[in-house]
Amino acid sequence: MNIPATDLPRIVVIGGGFAGISAIRQLTRVPAQIVLFDRHNYHTFQPLLYQVSTAGLEPDSIAYPLRKVFRKHKDFHFRMAQVERIDPEKKTILTNIGTLSYDYLIIATGTKTNYFGNAQIERNSMPMKTVAQALDIRSLMLQNIEKADREENASRRKQLLTFVIAGAGPTGVELAGALAEFRKGILGKDYQYLDRSDMRVVLIEGSGRVLVAMSEFASKKSQQFLERMGVEVLLNTLVTDYDQEVVKTQTGQEIPAATFIWSAGVTGNSVAGLHESAYVPRANRYPVNAFNEIEGMEQVYALGDVALMKTERYPNGHPQVAQPAIQQGKNLGKNLVRHLAGKPMRAFRYFDKGTMATIGRNKAVCDIGRYRFSGFFAWMVWMFVHLWFLVGFRNRVITFFNWTYNYINYDRAARLIIRPFKRKAIS
Amino acid sequence: MNIPATDLPRIVVIGGGFAGISAIRQLTRVPAQIVLFDRHNYHTFQPLLYQVSTAGLEPDSIAYPLRKVFRKHKDFHFRMAQVERIDPEKKTILTNIGTLSYDYLIIATGTKTNYFGNAQIERNSMPMKTVAQALDIRSLMLQNIEKADREENASRRKQLLTFVIAGAGPTGVELAGALAEFRKGILGKDYQYLDRSDMRVVLIEGSGRVLVAMSEFASKKSQQFLERMGVEVLLNTLVTDYDQEVVKTQTGQEIPAATFIWSAGVTGNSVAGLHESAYVPRANRYPVNAFNEIEGMEQVYALGDVALMKTERYPNGHPQVAQPAIQQGKNLGKNLVRHLAGKPMRAFRYFDKGTMATIGRNKAVCDIGRYRFSGFFAWMVWMFVHLWFLVGFRNRVITFFNWTYNYINYDRAARLIIRPFKRKAIS
Structure with a gap:
């Protein structure tokens, strides 16, 4: 794969998400060669993916070329590839473009969608973990609205206009809110002959409240916001089946829906090759010590969503x-950097900056320290924080302009079906 | 297809390009029902498609939702569909979503890529007529540069970095210039280990000069610009074959190239069903009278690229x-509007506003009236005119910001491989 041989230690990083790029950013002047692998040639700002799905932003607002992040690093090498296996005995990784040895290995592969073994749901639902998947949701949503507009049968039309989302975590809540705003801002204007009340947005959650990882206050407020926007929220409800026509639940409900988005679970995106005890089976996370070193291994680290560091406050690992x-x-x-300079490492201490979620225009919830607040001020804080964390001045400006424009005009400018989504044939 | 029955005359328009939307824009308060068909749910600003290909702009800058253009029209109906056949006897059109009768029919379907019967080139080259095709070119270009960076074999690396474009009309010239700028602005920075001089951009033209539809001055200047930017221009040369590895010409040249873009010809995108004499076979354009009515037909019109109106100045039809x-x-x-108000129609008179093309940063050529000029001022005029003609305030702002940003930073921010392009298997 054409990585120059080196006498320096080689640090291999798998995954250019938040964890991977934060690690590499510290390694600017370290006497080491750094190799980053990712399936994509860009970093994805996952918290705003739902805005790509709902036609508010284009990919270039939330994706940033990985090579550009590190273009000033010396002896840095990016490879767009799929890592297939780690061989910890030989200290090598196997990828679809060849094999490479490492001295230090950092696994920062994040999570993937978890269907909990339901093959039917895996086949027929829309996941939203990548930019391509977000664009597929955008296309399918717009295609179904186009179909509804030309449909003469009323019940079929309602089915085409029903959007069901499983999982009321931040992704599910933000998607549901954005779809409700799409109905309000776009449907009545672009589709004069459709009845806006035919469009349903249904959010289904297995637990007893939405945003279960946040405070009770945030859950209550965000559910109020959602319901005020016309989202149907079903709690304590599990989706058991979807056949591209009807969503079925364990409570016996049957909801005819042409679009079903699955955001009800994630599991660690673990890499094959580490011995089985190296990860916690159900969550697929690597148990790590306070230095993020995988237990029982040396100089192999796991970070972020795919790592499980047990602490007093987080006995099941930090939130993903x-x-x-x-x-x-x-x-x-x-x-x-310290280690390569012969200094001891320092244990990780998590500083909880708080949690927030946006539901729609002027509507967000924040849990920050002991403070819980909601509404317009929370929404301003949410916007400021998300703009701040976007990589790159350009992406911030484009996103800020789009938000301002959409806010003033109740618009979603990117409602373009560039690549129509094609359903998998039902087997 | 759920179009309401009406007592008013029904005007059916096929194609939401420049011609189609300009026609419908005049029909705001006419006592008629208007139905627009297009394969896409957006209007494409074709002159800037090459900037989507070369990662300068995202689709939402140059595409505009068709429903939004006409959302204030009464009794206007958009349908995203493929028109398959016209039945002029029954005055109906057949589409993939049903059949519809018309009183007036406007064919504004533009052109499609013309491979002049070369199936091998059709199979293996990249066309650039749609947003999806432009994104495919972007992906393939970036994929090939990624491959080059990990390629150890020097000649294979050069092949991966060779970009050949057939056809030096505006599209070919602008693409070649943008690729040369990509080499200058991005390659050396993002790919420190690639030798910039390994990247070749070759522009192949069958006639004796580039931009053959413009003045001799414009041709000469733009060729100078291209060559100064390091583009290899081959004139009087026809591409005869491409097998995904080597571009072959009638002059006996063989150029190893992993990317081959075909912009060497278009042909009218005619619709089946009109009797054969209704179009000029080779160009596939409908001969029309001075009112754009197709010869031998009544109340059936053709517009723009797919129409052929013979005039003294343009005996072979207006430029496409x-x-x-x-x-x-x-x-x-x-x-x-006049006709439906009982007034006579007025013959079309073409007002030639001039022609222009941009080659790169500070480099453009303009033929306007008797004036021929080039360089920085021409480039400013080109930018102003293209911003002016973009549909929508938002698209203008986004495009203007991106241009300014790219200009200052020598950047192309959208260098994202969202959907990797997969080659068709060689049969």
Whole structure:
């Protein structure tokens, strides 16, 4: 794969998400060769993916070329590839473009969608973990609205206009809110002959409240916001089946829906090759010590969503969101700099900056320290924080302009079906 | 297809390009029902498609939702569909979503890529007529550069970095220039280990000069610009074969190239069903009278690229560019308003506003009236005119910001491989 041989230690990083890039950012002047692998040639700002799905932003607002992030690093090498296996005995990784040895290995592969073994749902639902998947949701949503507009049968039309989302975590809540705003801002204007009340947005959650990882206050407020926007929220409900026509639940409900989005679970995107005890089976996360080193291994680290660091406050590992990934990446990067300079490493300490979610225009919820607040001010904080964390000045300006424009005009400018989504044939 | 029955005359328009939307724009308050068909749910600003290909702009800058253009029209209906056949006897059109009768029919279907019967080139080359095709070119270009970076074999690396474009019309010239700028602005920075001089951009033209539709001055200047930017220009050369590995020409040249873009010809995108004499076979354009009515037909019109109106100045029809399409569309729209009000129609008169092309940063050529000029001022005029003609305030702002940003930073921010391009298997 044409990585120059080197006498320096080689640090291999798998995954250019929040954790991976935070780690590498610390390694600027370290006497080491750094190799980053990712399936994509860009970093994805996952918290705003739902805005790509709902036609509010284009991919270039939330994706950033990985090569550009590190273009000033010396002896840095990016390879767009799929890592297939780790061989910890030989200290090599096997990829679809060849094999490479490592001295230090950092696994920062994040999570993938978890269907909990339901093959029917895996086949027929829309996941939303990548930019391409977000664009597929956008296309399918617009295609179904186009179909509804030309459909003469009323019940079929309602089915085409029904959007069901499983999982009321931040992704599910933000998607449901954005779809409700699409109905309000776009449907009545672009589709004069469709009855806006025919469009349903249904959010289904297995637990007893939405945004279960946040405070009770945030759950209550966000459910109020959603319901005020016309989203149907079903709690304590599990989806059991979807056949491209009807969503079925364990409570016996049957909801005819042409679009079904699955955001009800994730599982660690673990890499084959580490011995089985190296990860916690159900969550697929690697147990790590306070330096993010995988237990029982040397100089092999796991970061962020795919790492499981047990602490007093988080006995089941840190929440699988951006902040622990960013902070662990930064800590590990600094530790490697220290280590290569002969200094001892420092244990990771998580600083909880708070949690927030946006539901729609002027509507967000924030849990920050002991403060819980919601509404317009929370929404301003949410926007500021998300703009701040976007990589690159350009992406911030484009996103800010789009948000301002959409806010003033109740618009979603990117409602373009560039590549129509084709359903898999039902087997 | 759920179009309401009406007592008013029904005007059916096929194609939401420059011609189609210019015609419909005139029909705001006409006592008629208007139905627009297009394969896409957006209007494409074709002159800037090459900037999507070369990662300068995202689709939402140059595409505009068709429903939004006409959302204030009464009794206007858009249908995203493929028109398959016209039945002029029954006055109906057949589409993939059903059949519809018309009183007035406007064919504004533009052109499609013409491979002149070379199936091998059709199979293996990249066309650039749609947004999806432009994104495919972007992906393939970036994929090939990624491959080159990991390629150890020097000659294979050069092949991966060779970009050949057939056809030096505006599209070919602008693409070649943008690729040369990509080499200058991006390659050396993002790919420190690639030798910039390994990247070749070759522009192949069958006639004796580039931009053959423009003045000799413009041809000479733009060729100078291209060559100064390091583009290899081959004139009087026809591409005869491409097998995904080597471009072959009738002059005996063989150029190993992993990317081959075909912009060497277009042909009218005619619709089946009109009797054979209704179009000029080779060009596939419908001969029309001075009111854009297809010869031998009544109340069936053709506009723009797919129309062939013989005039003293243009014995073979108007040039297949935006201006004749816009002006014919506007004239026909006004004529239908007059006609439905019982007034006579007015013959079309083409006002030549000039022609221009951009080659790169500070480099463009303009032929406007008797004036021929090039360089920085021409480039400013080109930018102003293209921003002016973009549909929608938002698209203008986004495009202007991207241009400014790219200009200052020598950047192309959208260098994202969202959907990797997969080659067709060689049969």
